[in-house]
Structures are given as C-alpha cells and as structure tokens.
Amino acid sequence: MKKSLFVSLLALVLALGLGSVSFAQGDLYLAVDGKKVETDAPCFIENNRTLVPVRFIGESLGYNVTWDAGARRVTITNAKADAAAVKIELTIDSNKALVYDAAGESKEVALETAAKITKNRTFVPVRFIGESFGTAVDWDVANRVVIIGDKSLYKAEEFAKLRKAEAPKPAPAKKPAKAKAPSAKEITGMYVRKDDEDFLLVVVEYKKDGLTHAAAAAMLDDSPEGYRYVGNPMGMIYDPKTGTDELGGITIQFYKGGCRVTEKGSPVVVEYKKIR
Numbered sequence: 175m176k177k178s179l180f181v182s183l184l185a186l187v188l189a190l191g192l193g194s195v196s197f198a199q200g201d202l203y204l205a206v207d208g209k210k211v212e213t214d215a216p217c218f219i220e221n222n223r224t225l226v227p228v229r230f231i232g233e234s235l236g237y238n239v240t241w242d243a244g245a246r247r248v249t250i251t252n253a254k255a256d257a258a259a260v261k262i263e264l265t266i267d268s269n270k271a272l273v274y275d276a277a278g279e280s281k282e283v284a285l286e287t288a289a290k291i292t293k294n295r296t297f298v299p300v301r302f303i304g305e306s307f308g309t310a311v312d313w314d315v316a317n318r319v320v321i322i323g324d325k326s327l328y329k330a331e332e333f334a335k336l337r338k339a340e341a342p343k344p345a346p347a348k349k350p351a352k353a354k355a356p357s358a359k360e361i362t363g364m365y366v367r368k369d370d371e372d373f374l375l376v377v378v379e380y381k382k383d384g385l386t387h388a389a390a391a392a393m394l395d396d397s398p399e400g401y402r403y404v405g406n407p408m409g410m411i412y413d414p415k416t417g418t419d420e421l422g423g424i425t426i427q428f429y430k431g432g433c434r435v436t437e438k439g440s441p442v443v444v445e446y447k448k449i450r
Contacts, residue, residue, distance in 0.1 A: 203319040203336070204300075206234050208327030210336070215295040217320070223287040224313075224320050225297035235309065235322070241296070248289055248296060252307040259306045264289040264298055273306055353429060355417030358386055361428045364401065365446035368432075374401055375435070375446050377410075377419075377426075385409040387419055389426060400450075 202224065204211045211234045217226040228248055232239040238251040246266040252259065261274035269288045274280045283306075289298045304311040304322055312321040317333040358379070367373040372393065380388035390407035394400060410419040410426065419426040423438035435444045 201318060203317065203333060204230070204234075205319050205321050205328055205333065207323040208329065210333070215293065215297075217297070217300075221287045223299045223301060225287065225290070226300045226320075228289075228296040228298050231298060231300070231303060235304070237303075237307070248298060250298075250303060254307070257308050259308075262303060262306055266291055266296070271302070355414055356428050356430060358412050358414055361387070361412065361419070361433070363448055364392075364450045365433055366449050368445045368447055375426075375433070376401060376403070376407075378407075380407075380409060383409065384411065385421075386412040389419065 202217050202219070204213065204217060204226065211230070213227050213230045215227045217224055217230075219225070228239055228241075228250075231237050231250060236253075238253065240249045240251075241247075242249070248264045248266075250262045250264070252261070258275065259273050260276050263272040263274075264285075265271075265288075267288050267290055269285045271283050271285055272280045273283050283302075285299060285302060287299050289296065291297070300320060300322065301311040309323060310321075310325060312325055312328075313319070314321055314328070314330055314333065317330060317337055319328075319330075319333050321328050362377050362379055365375040365377070367375070374392040374394065375389060376392045377387055377389045380386070387410045388407040389410055390403045391405040392401040392403050395402045408421065408424065410421050410424075412419040412428075417428045419428065425436050425438070427434045427436070432445065432447045435446065436442070
C-alpha cells in the first residue's frame, strides 16, 4: 500500500513539474504548433523550467532578439499588435525580468530560473517568454516534449514513435571468450584435491603405445620427487582442442590452474588445484 501511494505521488510530481527533477541536455524535444523543431544547442531543464537557446526564440517563434554585450542583456520584442506584452528584457544570471506593455510601461517580474550563458550559447526560460507574449506553453511528461503554440496540432503518438525510434539499441550480449585449453606440456605436474589435500594427482608425459600422458593418485612424502604413487599410473590420451585426457571411462578436464575428474556413469566430480 505504501509503495503504491509513493508511486502515485511520484507520478503526480512528474506530471505537475514539481520537485527538482531534471533531464540531461539533449533529452528534450520542442514542438511548435505540433511540429518538432531542432535547436542549434540542446535545451535543458533547471529548477523545473525549460531553458532554450535564444536563437530558437527568434527563428521559431517569430520574435525579434537583440543582445547588449556590455549590459549582458537580452531584449526580446513581440510585433503582434494584440499582445499583452511587447518587449521583455532579461539580464544574464538575474532572477528578475522587465516586461513592457504596448504603452511602454514596464513591470519587474521575478523569475524562477534566470537566463544564462552555457558553452557560449545564451539560454532563456521559454515558458516565461511564451506566456508573457500570449503563447501557450505545455509539457508532455511521457515523451519529454515542450509543447509551444496550438496544442490541438500536437500528436503525442507521433512523438512517442520518435522516442522509440531514437532510443539507443541495446548492444548484443557478448559471448564469453572460450578459455584456451592448456598445452600437453602445461598439464604435466602435481595437483592437490580441493576437498582433501592429502590426496594428489600426478600427471607426466608418456609417449608410448599411442598414449600422451600417464596419471596416478599419489601422496606427499620426503622422496626426491616429493610424492609416492598409491595406485598404478594410468595411460591417457590428451586432446589439446578440448583440454581433456581420457581412457577407460575416466575423463580429466584440464583448465588453467587445475582440473576436474569424472567417471563415466557417475555424477561425482572431483576438483583438483595445480600446485607445481
């Protein structure tokens, strides 16, 4: 119940644009009168407000934009005669704007997000500008689209298809590289049984009668070899392609640093670690 309530609240926060949710640069779409518009720099969200390149304001929304480098001020003019506001002045990094009406009277308006310069591009809050000039600005949370202008022309399903088409395809899973089997020379040596270190397996080269190796159970002792056999050595034929030595129903599977021994018809697997 608590989890369901949390999910519902989270969905409500996202839908209303509350909280401090942000998206990465380039993750947003802009739609003007239903059509997707590209910008010369990616727009982004800061303090739940979308900032767009000021060039977009002039080219896509039809407003006149001028820049005063000395004052670090952007002036945006709306030529529509029936607009409530005709001019907006935004100073970079200032949380206040001046909005002028047709009579030339100005009023100061507080901004939740100031205009700013990022990577040599000037960004301005699009909702504040659009709504000040009487242009509707909305938000499609599911497809992360800023909707500007006539919302009746906006088709959410078309932008959903765009999202799906542009989504990065998952990289194909890489098959783990097959470990290379040790050479015939590399498998010779002494192996200790992992579950009982008193038992050894000794493997030596034995190139007679078509055999390649001999293997025998052994125990440690003080002899020059360091071990003694506790059973007769068994001749084996090693296949370097598969890493197996087998004969008479016994199979030894060698790998780097060890081997495992199985007997045909038995589920028991005995693991050994190479010690010399």
